Amino acid sequence: MALSAAARRELDRILGPRGVVDGAVASLAYESDGLALIRGTPEIVLLPRDTAQCAAALGVLAAEGVPVVGRGAGTGLSGGATPVSGGALVGMARMRDVLELNLQDRFARVQAGMVNVDLTNLCAKHGLFYAPDPSSQQACTIGGNVGENSGGPHCFKYGATTRHVLGLVIVTADGQVLDLSQPRLEPDGYDLVGLFVGSEGTFGLATEITVRLTRKPAAVETLLAVFGDLDGACDATSDLIAERLEPSAIEILDRLTIEAVEQSVFRAGYPRGAGAVLLVEVEGSETEVATTVRDVTRIARARGALEVRSARGESERKKLWAGRKGAFGAMGRIAPDLYVADVCVPRTRLKELVLAATRIAAEKRLKLSNVFHAGDGNLHPNISYDRRNPDEVERVLAAGREIMELCVAAGGSLTGEHGVGLEKREEMCLVYGDDDLAVMRRVREAWDPARRMNPGKLLPVRGCREARGASLPRRAAPDHAPQAHGGSGR
Amino acid sequence: MSFNDESLVDYARTLDCIHCGLCLRTCPTYQLTGNESSSPRGRIALMRAVAEQRLDARDPAYGEELDFCLVCRHCESVCPAGVRFGEMMEHARASRARVSPKAAPLRFVRWLAFGHALRSRLLLSAAHGALSFAQRSGILGRLAPSLGARGAGLASLPEVPRSRDRELLPPCTAAQGERRGDVALLEGCVMPELFGRVNRATASVLSKLGYDVRTTREAVCCGALHAHNGDLAGARELARTLIAAFEKQAAGSSEPLPIVVNSAGCGAHMKELGRLLEDDPSWSGRAAAFAARVVDFSEFVAARLPDAARARFADPDAPYRVAYDDPCHLCHGQQIRREPRAILDGIEGLRRVEMPNSEGCCGSAGIYSLLRPEDSLAVLAPKLAEFQATGAEILVTANPGCHLQWQAGLSRAGSRAQVLHLAEVVDRALPAP
Ligand SMILES: Cc1cc2nc3c(=O)[nH]c(=O)nc-3n(C[C@H](O)[C@H](O)[C@H](O)COP(=O)(O)OP(=O)(O)OC[C@H]3O[C@@H](n4cnc5c(N)ncnc54)[C@H](O)[C@@H]3O)c2cc1C
Ligand code: SF4
Ligand code: SF4
Numbered sequence: 001m002a003l004s005a006a007a008r009r010e011l012d013r014i015l016g017p018r019g020v021v022d023g024a025v026a027s028l029a030y031e032s033d034g035l036a037l038i039r040g041t042p043e044i045v046l047l048p049r050d051t052a053q054c055a056a057a058l059g060v061l062a063a064e065g066v067p068v069v070g071r072g073a074g075t076g077l078s079g080g081a082t083p084v085s086g087g088a089l090v091g092m093a094r095m096r097d098v099l100e101l102n103l104q105d106r107f108a109r110v111q112a113g114m115v116n117v118d119l120t121n122l123c124a125k126h127g128l129f130y131a132p133d134p135s136s137q138q139a140c141t142i143g144g145n146v147g148e149n150s151g152g153p154h155c156f157k158y159g160a161t162t163r164h165v166l167g168l169v170i171v172t173a174d175g176q177v178l179d180l181s182q183p184r185l186e187p188d189g190y191d192l193v194g195l196f197v198g199s200e201g202t203f204g205l206a207t208e209i210t211v212r213l214t215r216k217p218a219a220v221e222t223l224l225a226v227f228g229d230l231d232g233a234c235d236a237t238s239d240l241i242a243e244r245l246e247p248s249a250i251e252i253l254d255r256l257t258i259e260a261v262e263q264s265v266f267r268a269g270y271p272r273g274a275g276a277v278l279l280v281e282v283e284g285s286e287t288e289v290a291t292t293v294r295d296v297t298r299i300a301r302a303r304g305a306l307e308v309r310s311a312r313g314e315s316e317r318k319k320l321w322a323g324r325k326g327a328f329g330a331m332g333r334i335a336p337d338l339y340v341a342d343v344c345v346p347r348t349r350l351k352e353l354v355l356a357a358t359r360i361a362a363e364k365r366l367k368l369s370n371v372f373h374a375g376d377g378n379l380h381p382n383i384s385y386d387r388r389n390p391d392e393v394e395r396v397l398a399a400g401r402e403i404m405e406l407c408v409a410a411g412g413s414l415t416g417e418h419g420v421g422l423e424k425r426e427e428m429c430l431v432y433g434d435d436d437l438a439v440m441r442r443v444r445e446a447w448d449p450a451r452r453m454n455p456g457k458l459l460p461v462r463g464c465r466e467a468r469g470a471s472l473p474r475r476a477a478p479d480h481a482p483q484a485h486g487g488s489g490r
Numbered sequence: 491m492s493f494n495d496e497s498l499v500d501y502a503r504t505l506d507c508i509h510c511g512l513c514l515r516t517c518p519t520y521q522l523t524g525n526e527s528s529s530p531r532g533r534i535a536l537m538r539a540v541a542e543q544r545l546d547a548r549d550p551a552y553g554e555e556l557d558f559c560l561v562c563r564h565c566e567s568v569c570p571a572g573v574r575f576g577e578m579m580e581h582a583r584a585s586r587a588r589v590s591p592k593a594a595p596l597r598f599v600r601w602l603a604f605g606h607a608l609r610s611r612l613l614l615s616a617a618h619g620a621l622s623f624a625q626r627s628g629i630l631g632r633l634a635p636s637l638g639a640r641g642a643g644l645a646s647l648p649e650v651p652r653s654r655d656r657e658l659l660p661p662c663t664a665a666q667g668e669r670r671g672d673v674a675l676l677e678g679c680v681m682p683e684l685f686g687r688v689n690r691a692t693a694s695v696l697s698k699l700g701y702d703v704r705t706t707r708e709a710v711c712c713g714a715l716h717a718h719n720g721d722l723a724g725a726r727e728l729a730r731t732l733i734a735a736f737e738k739q740a741a742g743s744s745e746p747l748p749i750v751v752n753s754a755g756c757g758a759h760m761k762e763l764g765r766l767l768e769d770d771p772s773w774s775g776r777a778a779a780f781a782a783r784v785v786d787f788s789e790f791v792a793a794r795l796p797d798a799a800r801a802r803f804a805d806p807d808a809p810y811r812v813a814y815d816d817p818c819h820l821c822h823g824q825q826i827r828r829e830p831r832a833i834l835d836g837i838e839g840l841r842r843v844e845m846p847n848s849e850g851c852c853g854s855a856g857i858y859s860l861l862r863p864e865d866s867l868a869v870l871a872p873k874l875a876e877f878q879a880t881g882a883e884i885l886v887t888a889n890p891g892c893h894l895q896w897q898a899g900l901s902r903a904g905s906r907a908q909v910l911h912l913a914e915v916v917d918r919a920l921p922a923p
Pocket of ligand 1: 033034069070071072073074075076077079080081092112133134135136139140141142143144145146147148149150151152153200201202204205206207325328329417418454509510511512
């Protein structure tokens with residue numbers, strides 16, 4: 001779908017210097033997102049600076065009938081921002097201004113390309129922060145977080161992105177601007193903002209986002225519990241949940257992950273040789289924190305923790321978290337590529353399902369490591385591989401699918417937080433039937449009748465019957481699904 | 491694993507990158523453009539595509555992305571997978587230079603700088619003499635506009651000091667007070683010409699700390715600029731000369747003599763010479779031994795300062811406000827961040843303030859500021875604003891390129907703030923024993 005020369009000139013005029021990029025070099029640099037297994041070749045990359053430029057550019061693309069893929073930082077792990085061959089990629093990286101910071105009512109209005117951590121840094125000096133903290137927060141954008149309804153370790157307490165988005169300005173497929181930034185607190189009528197969050201760029205592009213800012217808690221403790229094996233850490237998590245304790249984050253890292261992190265620039269001081277560590281953060285008033293810390297320590301010891309200690313001060317706390325957040329990247333030391341699976345399971349069955357994933361990987365001769373949001377039951381079995389080995393790639397994909405099927409059958413969900421994208425669109429049939437999907441398609445077409453926004457993502461391209469035969473397992477009982485908070489972070 | 495000069499881009503190294511994107515935000519060229527092909531992850535993807543023969547290394551857009559990179563190595567400091575980006579870029583540039591000779595004007599600048607001037611003390615001072623004459627005579631000011639953007643870069647160069655300021659150090663500066671040992675000092679190529687005063691301050695500090703400071707005239711340039719710009723053969727040749735010179739100088743000392751370096755870019759390169767000469771069996775061992783001797787001025791001094799008399803820069807009741815700007819090749823290249831700050835904090839009469847992005851590149855990047863003045867200034871602009879917002883009166887750096895860049899930027903912005911090398915600050919504060 002080639003752009004006409006006139007349209008190309010018009011885009012140049014709208015977007016100004018360095019605003020339109022094309023050619024072999026651009027298409028190679030943008031060929032995939034964080035899921036490097038799947039690639040596409042964009043026809044053109046557009047880098048608007050504001051809503052008006054974005055709307056004008058989308059108008060031109062609409063007239064030409066060109067598909068549009070939105071892109072934040074391209075850290076997504078399900079292929080959501082993978083370009084559609086022949087389509088346009090609209091990057092938000094030049095849209096990172098703060099438009100409004102209201103400390104009294106505690107909200108900020110920012111451009112969609114603002115990097116998550118910059119938002120938190122911006123309000124830190126006022127005793128506020130932006131709660132959703134994906135492990136990729138050093139790079140990912142607020143717009144991308146909205147696209148995926150991303151979570152993060154602390155979303156165990158605070159909830160995923162959707163709970164923090166108060167308003168949006170959206171540019172629709174035909175280049176119209178839809179302002180949903182007023183009123184800020186409760187929508188009258190349909191909650192279109194809520195609907196948009198998690199739509200993975202298939203409804204339109206968010207250009208301005210109003211987010212809730214959260215007040216920093218009075219006291220924080222970060223506990224590191226060291227276990228001889230992964231089982232103990234999983235059991236302790238199940239107990240914490242069963243006892244209804246309310247830490248703000250519960251994360252687990254296994255032996256391989258600890259090794260990789262300790263060799264990287266994010267060396268955190270996790271004990272090398274430990275079978276697993278449980279990282280728990282507790283926030284609240286001084287007394288709340290003290291009580292919860294005591295309970296967490298008791299439970300961890302009862303489940304065989306070899307050591308439970310608190311971070312000494314802010315800098316050690318930061319290091320413990322930086323290590324956790326650098327964990328995926330650190331796995332790059334083990335093999336050239338990493339497949340990050342992302343599933344949610346009932347938290348009473350953590351141990352059993354982690355074990356099953358380990359068994360599946362072993363059967364397929366694959367190297368598996370685990371680092372995950374235990375508190376949310378959000379597993380990330382990570383498989384290290386080399387994409388130049390086609391046989392290994394096949395085995396990785398097969399293992400990923402088996403793990404997913406197993407978790408869904410156990411009452412879990414397809415994705416914890418990374419979205420469906422290209423990677424899991426066919427697996428949507430594991431949880432939904434053709435009738436459910438038909439309703440979703442109609443919702444999507446209400447936003448984008450021509451289906452030009454991020455085509456081929458999120459929804460299966462074929463009917464389920466056709467894709468899988470009639471024997472697909474359906475999810476056992478939807479209410480077993482993990483958590484009231486919705487998907488949360490990695 | 492080592493790079494192989496013959497391979498277009500070492501394939502194996504590009505595989506360290508798992509495409510996570512965590513390096514995007516800190517990259518100055520991505521900050522400037524928002525374009526992923528100007529990001530570390532994007533550049534690695536391009537190198538990989540060249541290696542996989544999916545991209546022609548002669549593609550001018552590929553060359554542009556390689557040239558646009560400042561080799562600040564900020565990406566290395568944030569990369570969890572341990573990608574050695576600086577080294578990859580040197581090899582990518584070297585391999586590209588073989589298949590696609592540079593555009594003529596750049597080639598000339600490089601020829602002048604690398605082929606000749608930097609290798610010979612005589613030519614170097616002649617070149618600076620000419621520049622100095624051009625500046626004092628006003629020719630440069632008249633010439634600069636006709637050179638376009640590049641002229642702007644030349645016109646904003648600081649004044650070259652008059653010739654007596656450009657004198658080299660004596661072969662040995664004797665220890666003052668109680669003698670603690672010997673050190674070697676690298677005078678460098680650009681340093682004596684533009685910053686003779688920094689070298690003198692360095693030697694003076696070391697001598698006040700009780701060291702005999704020895705220099706050698708047999709080595710001129712360490713070759714860092716050559717390597718960064720892809721002239722690896724030239725860099726290796728200079729490295730051998732350098733190593734031999736310092737070996738000769740140390741002959742007779744019982745312990746390996748520390749080599750103190752006051753230029754972050756040279757120090758980072760010299761600490762990595764083991765890798766540069768890894769494939770050369772007769773030199774690899776010597777290079778590794780040499781590299782192990784290299785210490786940055788701040789590392790050496792921070793460990794020894796407390797023993798000395800109390801250092802005082804000014805009246806503690808009327809302190810100067812100072813900001814320290816991490817040179818990229820000190821913080822990202824050598825992971826040195828604490829020592830310079832500790833030194834400044836230990837001096838009376840200074841009140842140190844932090845700049846929010848002190849680890850971000852100032853845009854100097856070796857000869858980058860001459861080759862791409864507009865981009866260089868655009869990279870500096872946000873840092874300049876941040877420095878001014880701190881209200882500091884002194885900016886402290888530890889690298890000659892950064893020193894020039896800040897001087898040019900501040901004077902252009904009409905600021906009266908001074909730029910000083912850490913050694914100058916310490917020298918002024920430290921009393922003679
Ligand atoms: C190391 C690492 C750690 C990670 N940790 C976590 C984690 O803890 N929790 C988690 O949830 N995820 C995590 N992720 C996944 C990823 O970072 C998140 O999905 C993130 O929100 C993506 O943001 P982005 O800016 O990179 O968006 P992209 O990847 O560029 O895009 C993501 C999706 O959103 C759409 N989109 C982008 N911008 C807009 C916009 N302005 N309007 C509408 N749609 C848009 C895109 O089309 C795409 O479908 C991690 C990824 C990595 C590499
Ligand atoms: S941070 Fe490292 S591994 Fe991740 S994309 Fe950048 S260079 Fe690659
Ligand atoms: S060296 Fe600096 S400019 Fe080059 S890619 Fe890395 S961060 Fe960007």
